[in-house]
Amino acid sequence: MANSSNTTQKEEIELDDEENQSFEDLSLDPRLLRALIKKGIKKPTPIQRVAIPLILEGKDVVARAKTGSGKTFAYLLPMLQKLLLDSGSNKRLAPSSFILVPTRELCHQVYSEVTSIIELCKAQLKAVQLIRGMTAAQMKQTMSGPPDILVSTPACVLTCLKAGILQPKAIQDSLSMLVLDEADLLLNYGHGDDLRSLTAHVPKRCQCLLMSATPSADVEKLKKLILHNPYILTLPEVGGNKDELIPNNVNQSWVSCKSDHDKFIYILALLKYEFVAKKMLIFTNTIDMGFRLKLFLEKFAFRSAVLNAELPQNSRLHMIEEFNAGLFDYLIATDIGQAGKDQEDSVKKPEGKNSRKRKKPKLDAEFGVVRGIDFKNVLTVINFEVPQTASGYVHRVGRTGRAFTTGASVSLVSPDEMEAFDEIKATLSDKESGKAYFINSFNSKGLDEAVKSLRYRAEDILRSVTSFCVRESRAQDLRNEILNSEKLKSHFEANPRDLDLLKHDKVLSKKEPPAHLRNIPDYLVDPATQEASNIVKLTRLAMGNNRKPSQRPSQKRKSKRKRDPLKTLSGEGSNQRNKRKRSNQK
Numbered sequence: 390m391a392n393s394s395n396t397t398q399k400e401e402i403e404l405d406d407e408e409n410q411s412f413e414d415l416s417l418d419p420r421l422l423r424a425l426i427k428k429g430i431k432k433p434t435p436i437q438r439v440a441i442p443l444i445l446e447g448k449d450v451v452a453r454a455k456t457g458s459g460k461t462f463a464y465l466l467p468m469l470q471k472l473l474l475d476s477g478s479n480k481r482l483a484p485s486s487f488i489l490v491p492t493r494e495l496c497h498q499v500y501s502e503v504t505s506i507i508e509l510c511k512a513q514l515k516a517v518q519l520i521r522g523m524t525a526a527q528m529k530q531t532m533s534g535p536p537d538i539l540v541s542t543p544a545c546v547l548t549c550l551k552a553g554i555l556q557p558k559a560i561q562d563s564l565s566m567l568v569l570d571e572a573d574l575l576l577n578y579g580h581g582d583d584l585r586s587l588t589a590h591v592p593k594r595c596q597c598l599l600m601s602a603t604p605s606a607d608v609e610k611l612k613k614l615i616l617h618n619p620y621i622l623t624l625p626e627v628g629g630n631k632d633e634l635i636p637n638n639v640n641q642s643w644v645s646c647k648s649d650h651d652k653f654i655y656i657l658a659l660l661k662y663e664f665v666a667k668k669m670l671i672f673t674n675t676i677d678m679g680f681r682l683k684l685f686l687e688k689f690a691f692r693s694a695v696l697n698a699e700l701p702q703n704s705r706l707h708m709i710e711e712f713n714a715g716l717f718d719y720l721i722a723t724d725i726g727q728a729g730k731d732q733e734d735s736v737k738k739p740e741g742k743n744s745r746k747r748k749k750p751k752l753d754a755e756f757g758v759v760r761g762i763d764f765k766n767v768l769t770v771i772n773f774e775v776p777q778t779a780s781g782y783v784h785r786v787g788r789t790g791r792a793f794t795t796g797a798s799v800s801l802v803s804p805d806e807m808e809a810f811d812e813i814k815a816t817l818s819d820k821e822s823g824k825a826y827f828i829n830s831f832n833s834k835g836l837d838e839a840v841k842s843l844r845y846r847a848e849d850i851l852r853s854v855t856s857f858c859v860r861e862s863r864a865q866d867l868r869n870e871i872l873n874s875e876k877l878k879s880h881f882e883a884n885p886r887d888l889d890l891l892k893h894d895k896v897l898s899k900k901e902p903p904a905h906l907r908n909i910p911d912y913l914v915d916p917a918t919q920e921a922s923n924i925v926k927l928t929r930l931a932m933g934n935n936r937k938p939s940q941r942p943s944q945k946r947k948s949k950r951k952r953d954p955l956k957t958l959s960g961e962g963s964n965q966r967n968k969r970k971r972s973n974q975k
């Protein structure tokens with residue numbers, strides 16, 4: 390239980406070890422308790438145990454807790470409880486709760502979470518999301534009612550204010566709770582001016598909450614801008630080191646690779662011999678590298694999709710939903726958008742004569758692939774390239790081991806990246822002992838042997854993945870996704886729950902992957918490596934960490950799909966589709 394006092398001074402709150410506390414103990418409304426049970430959420434996380442009572446009491450709160458620690462429910466549950474008790478009690482002209490997030494992906498994610506709880510509660514509450522790209526008429530319609538909860542980026546709220554869709558007076562009269570989620574990013578993504586303009590309309594009595602995984606000067610600025618004597622919750626995991634930002638339940642390791650080139654062979658060995666568990670999120674620093682890796686892996690029958698800032702928003706959201714639903718196992722992601730744009734520029738390596746002439750990719754400024762996105766059931770995060778900053782590392786690795794689950798991360802480090810990796814380790818190390826004890830060298834003797842056995846084939850394939858192929862595939866993928874995006878837009882307006890209609894993990898190589906690369910022939914398998922691989926698999930199984938193959942929604946919906954007009958609009962031709970079908974059946 391939190392030891393809080395009623396002083397008006399801001400206060401650091403530490404957590405006592407009361408793991409057995411339940412949601413009932415937090416005095417939540419029975420409708421919310423039922424909704425949580427239906428969602429399979431059994432007991433509160435530490436941040437929820439402390440934050441919920443304080444928020445219910447009406448306190449301003451700054452919550453700094455690790456990635457995946459359940460910060461969203463920590464504010465959503467008390468917000469909904471207040472609304473459930475208040476609903477219909479006064480006539481409002483604007484929403485009574487605003488949730489401001491830095492990116493559209495997060496907007497969509499939080500909105501889905503709120504609406505799902507409202508549905509499960511069978512409550513007469515309305516939540517809406519405002520996203521960039523909406524017309525004034527769409528915004529007006531969205532805001533009519535008015536809704537109870539608005540999820541939006543600050544920029545969209547300001548657009549509404551400027552267009553007269555939201556009146557400052559209405560906000561002042563109606564707004565009773567303001568949440569700044571992923572607060573450390575809000576200023577990073579250029580929302581600073583918008584936020585400052587907005588705060589002028591936030592009434593003094595409005596309860597303000599600020600959620601963040603990593604401490605930063607920006608969070609401090611926001612705190613001063615909006616909050617009144619807030620309770621500061623800095624919550625490590627129970628029993629954890631206060632300075633650790635990554636949950637203890639993530640087993641972090643790294644592999645020293647002799648060159649960038651060797652990383653391809655190492656990742657192939659990790660995947661082929663199942664030294665790491667799927668589902669898997671693989672990070673690269675540039676979009677080109679993402680596609681190079683995709684093309685390389687698909688030759689060995691590993692199908693993946695590349696999530697990046699160049700893609701249309703609908704495709705990105707759909708890709709994340711498909712991945713979350715278990716429709717494919719390998720997602721390659723580049724975490725660049727507004728905040729990482731420089732990274733794409735600075736890390737890009739020369740790729741042949743034509744590379745300089747290439748037009749700069751048009752990146753979505755609001756793209757924030759890792760920050761706060763709740764990728765479900767990710768068992769392994771691979772840093773195929775070392776992120777540029779410690780905070781980038783924390784947010785990438787934090788995509789696994791969410792809430793009460795466990796996960797693993799493996800960083801592939803080349804000699805060129807060693808310095809950056811050492812800096813990350815130093816930043817995240819235990820300040821007292823100076824040891825980054827939690828990032829261990831990857832513990833499997835079999836890995837080097839596996840790399841040896843695969844080297845010849847891998848190098849051969851790697852030579853065929855030229856810069857030209859990468860460029861062509863990237864352009865092809867973008868064309869497919871733009872087509873998908875238009876279809877998705879209209880289709881998902883009508884069928885928001887449909888998922889398995891468009892594939893994002895399509896094979897991009899012109900030639901089908903050769904059949905002989907699917908499996909490792911017996912003569913290449915070293916018995917010791919196989920044994921090491923089996924031990925790793927058995928250990929994972931014993932720890933309950935091997936995902937059961939999910940039932941693909943497509944199997945249930947076969948008859949519906951026949952009639953679906955989207956099928957006829959696919960980005961790939963029917964010949965290609967049939968070919969793929971045949972290859973899948975092999």
Ligand SMILES: Nc1ncnc2c1ncn2[C@@H]1O[C@H](COP(=O)(O)OP(=O)(O)OP(=O)(O)O)[C@@H](O)[C@H]1O
Nearest residue numbers: 432433434456457458459460461602761763791792
């Ligand atoms: N009490 C709980 N028990 C089990 N799962 C939970 C609980 N609370 C939240 N979750 C789940 O844990 C996952 C992570 O939660 P959430 O996205 O709120 O984390 P976060 O702290 O906001 O992470 P980040 O800082 O990365 O944004 C979600 O899938 C959520 O549904």
